[in-house]
Amino acid sequence: MADNPEIDALTPYARSLGIALDAWEDGTPILSVPFDETVEGRPEHYHGGATGGLLETAGYAALRAELARQGRSAMLKPINITVQYLAAGKSRTSYAQGRITKLGRRSANITVEAWQDDRNRPIATAVMNVIMAEPEG
Amino acid sequence: MSEQERKFDPAKATSFFTGRGHSGWLGLKYSDHGDDWVELELPWREDLLGEEGQRVLASGPILSLMDMASGMAIWRAMDEFTAIATLDLRVDYVRPAREGASVFGRSQCYRVTRSAAFVRGLAHDGEAEDPVAHIQAVFMKIAPTTRL
Numbered sequence: 104m105a106d107n108p109e110i111d112a113l114t115p116y117a118r119s120l121g122i123a124l125d126a127w128e129d130g131t132p133i134l135s136v137p138f139d140e141t142v143e144g145r146p147e148h149y150h151g152g153a154t155g156g157l158l159e160t161a162g163y164a165a166l167r168a169e170l171a172r173q174g175r176s177a178m179l180k181p182i183n184i185t186v187q188y189l190a191a192g193k194s195r196t197s198y199a200q201g202r203i204t205k206l207g208r209r210s211a212n213i214t215v216e217a218w219q220d221d222r223n224r225p226i227a228t229a230v231m232n233v234i235m236a237e238p239e240g
Numbered sequence: 241m242s243e244q245e246r247k248f249d250p251a252k253a254t255s256f257f258t259g260r261g262h263s264g265w266l267g268l269k270y271s272d273h274g275d276d277w278v279e280l281e282l283p284w285r286e287d288l289l290g291e292e293g294q295r296v297l298a299s300g301p302i303l304s305l306m307d308m309a310s311g312m313a314i315w316r317a318m319d320e321f322t323a324i325a326t327l328d329l330r331v332d333y334v335r336p337a338r339e340g341a342s343v344f345g346r347s348q349c350y351r352v353t354r355s356a357a358f359v360r361g362l363a364h365d366g367e368a369e370d371p372v373a374h375i376q377a378v379f380m381k382i383a384p385t386t387r388l
Contacts, residue, residue, distance in 0.1 A: 116298035119287040120265075143261035150262035151326040152304020159300050179291055181299045185330040 108171035112164035149192025165201030177235035305345035317349035
């Protein structure tokens, strides 16, 4: 069982949106966001941007956890994200977990899945590229 | 089609979308529009920052801004308000947005078919010639009768 490192998984933006750390699984954080007005697009459904924000936050959290486990500190800079919307996000809690596909010295490639009731039926997936820069100062 | 003949007015529609929900929480505002494009403004907010220790807007709000501007660009280009859903959205973050600056999201709908709408756009923090992000997206029309 992998250790679950102390990480700052949530940015001010993520906390403001209502994202929370839900659980750890195989050393990777699972994040959740309750359905609330802050995430609502068309009535009773998630806004695509809110779902994207959850995916992106889960991707960063997975990367921070792995960097912490390796004793590395880095400033993370987004390069890009591609989100695939697979099903409408309904008015209930959504979850997301990232998986690091490749972790190099300067860059990481991460895939993320978001789901609601059934983990085998994701509502959205994402691929992200992130650059890791030396901490300033 | 002249402005008078058009039914979908992005300036008026924005307040309808931003009065509530996720767009309302972000505080999105109408900025500008053309025949097939719409620009929205995301005002600077302290609680939308990204990584700790950096005074940089998180990337999530830019994604939301572009998703919303893209949807409105599609309604503008179709000149009709029908249900649409994002299918695929790619954002390239080319540089951080300036601290304290509003970010403007401008999206253009360059092609509409019976079932899909294609958009491309950019986000900038004052000068469109120096973008902070580029986007490309595809939306599906959710129509009662979808024919190919």
